[in-house]
Amino acid sequence: MKLEIRVKEVLKRRKNLNINDDFGIEKCWNEMTESLSQNESETTCYLADVNENDLYYISEIFEDISEKLQSEQFINCLKELDKKFPELDMTKDIDIAESYIEK
Secondary structure, eight states: OOHHHHHHHHHHHHHTSOTTOHHHHHHHHHHHHHHHTSOHHHHHHHHHTOOHHHHHHHGGGHHHHHHHHOOHHHHHHHHHHHHHOGGGOOHHHHHHHHHHHHO
């Protein structure tokens, strides 16, 4: 199944969850992290075209993706997204992603 389709399905479930549904949210996070950590190029291409609302939910797992990918390409993607959507303030996400490479 294509990355975009897999992530959209999980995002739809995640958006419909109650903020107090810790188990459901964690399950969605794990599924998205797994999908978005498999292929760095596919992930960065997907994220480059994602809308702000979806990116808001995906940003919940940027740290997990960063840890798995440990990638300059992913960091550059985050920087571009930060420029595109400054209201999401992704500085912390970028710093964390960079820290995984420095280790």
